[in-house]
Amino acid sequence: MKFLFAAYAATWLIHTCYMATLARRFNQLRNQIKEIAERKS
Amino acid sequence: MKRFFPIFGAITSALLAFALYEALIAAPTEQTMGNVQRIFYYHVPSAWTAFLLFSLNFMASVQYLVRRNRSSDRLANWIVIALGVITCIVAFVVKLPDGIEPSSVASTGIAAVGIYFLIRKYFAGDKLDAFAVSTAEVGVVFCTVVLVTGPLWARPVWGIWWTWDIRLTTTFVLWLIYVSYLLLRRFSNGSQTAVIASALAIFGALDVPLVYFSIWFFPTQHPQPVIGDGGSIDPRMLRVLLLNWVAFLCFALLLCWARYRLEVLRREVDETLALESLLDPRSSR
Numbered sequence: 203m204k205f206l207f208a209a210y211a212a213t214w215l216i217h218t219c220y221m222a223t224l225a226r227r228f229n230q231l232r233n234q235i236k237e238i239a240e241r242k243s
Numbered sequence: 244m245k246r247f248f249p250i251f252g253a254i255t256s257a258l259l260a261f262a263l264y265e266a267l268i269a270a271p272t273e274q275t276m277g278n279v280q281r282i283f284y285y286h287v288p289s290a291w292t293a294f295l296l297f298s299l300n301f302m303a304s305v306q307y308l309v310r311r312n313r314s315s316d317r318l319a320n321w322i323v324i325a326l327g328v329i330t331c332i333v334a335f336v337v338k339l340p341d342g343i344e345p346s347s348v349a350s351t352g353i354a355a356v357g358i359y360f361l362i363r364k365y366f367a368g369d370k371l372d373a374f375a376v377s378t379a380e381v382g383v384v385f386c387t388v389v390l391v392t393g394p395l396w397a398r399p400v401w402g403i404w405w406t407w408d409i410r411l412t413t414t415f416v417l418w419l420i421y422v423s424y425l426l427l428r429r430f431s432n433g434s435q436t437a438v439i440a441s442a443l444a445i446f447g448a449l450d451v452p453l454v455y456f457s458i459w460f461f462p463t464q465h466p467q468p469v470i471g472d473g474g475s476i477d478p479r480m481l482r483v484l485l486l487n488w489v490a491f492l493c494f495a496l497l498l499c500w501a502r503y504r505l506e507v508l509r510r511e512v513d514e515t516l517a518l519e520s521l522l523d524p525r526s527s528r
Contacts, residue, residue, distance in 0.1 A: 209282040209395040213388050220384045224501055231505065234512050
């Protein structure tokens with residue numbers, strides 16, 4: 203049972219980590235866009 | 244399109260939750276392996292999804308290379324159509340190994356041609372390259388799941404975490420090729436990066452059929468196919484397996500969509516910054 207739990211937990215851990223990196227990259231990009239907009243104004 | 248994203252996200256979440264319930268509770272317990280067999284409902288759909296994403300990456304990479312020249316693009320279109328027709332004919336004329344159904348080979352060939360022309364219709368130039376990056380990155384995530392869940396199933400069933408069996412080795416090589424593809428994208432800044440990465444992706448994708456068909460041609464430690472002619476899977480298990488695959492496909496589509504939007508946006512920001520630095524070098528960072 204512990205291997206089954208480990209496999210399912212590992213799967214969702216990998217997917218969650220990837221979604222977190224996507225969110226982090228989106229935030230970085232949003233900040234960059236904000237900076238460009240500020241410079242232009 | 245932006246409104247559709249949260250709706251599709253909610254549908255996918257509900258589907259994943261239902262598929263998880265089906266895999267852990269509703270699916271019957273396998274007699275010899277017991278509950279460990281339920282890893283199969285995550286391992287196999289993740290592998291299929293990774294193969295599909297790498298195949299999409301292959302098609303996008305081929306198009307990125309051939310569409311730089313009009314005559315090579317036209318030639319590639321005819322070659323793709325010819326390959327689709329040949330696949331359909333060969334599937335019914337040549338004797339295929341046990342477990343591979345001619346109808347599935349023919350329908351896969353037709354679907355591949357259809358997908359190739361769909362990509363051609365909706366993506367071009369930089370967007371085609373962004374699509375290729377997105378599918379490769381999400382494909383690597385799913386391939387990582389396969390490489391992690393596989394040993395977690397193998398340890399209690401085989402008594403070992405890993406063996407250099409042909410299916411396992413080729414899957415690991417496939418993962419390494421696409422990780423190197425992503426590293427190339429990440430650390431190379433030259434104008435030819437997309438071209439070199441596309442060429443690497445084409446070589447990488449050649450490993451996908453090798454991984455998929457390896458258990459038919461070199462039967463070793465990895466379990467033999469349980470679906471199709473040669474398989475003996477319980478229909479209730481098959482239903483749960485397909486349900487999990489649909490759920491993971493929707494999830495992969497969602498991830499690809501987000502990653503594609505990120506890539507397109509990043510390129511626009513880079514272009515703006517480059518333009519800014521050209522117009523006013525003091526403003527560049």
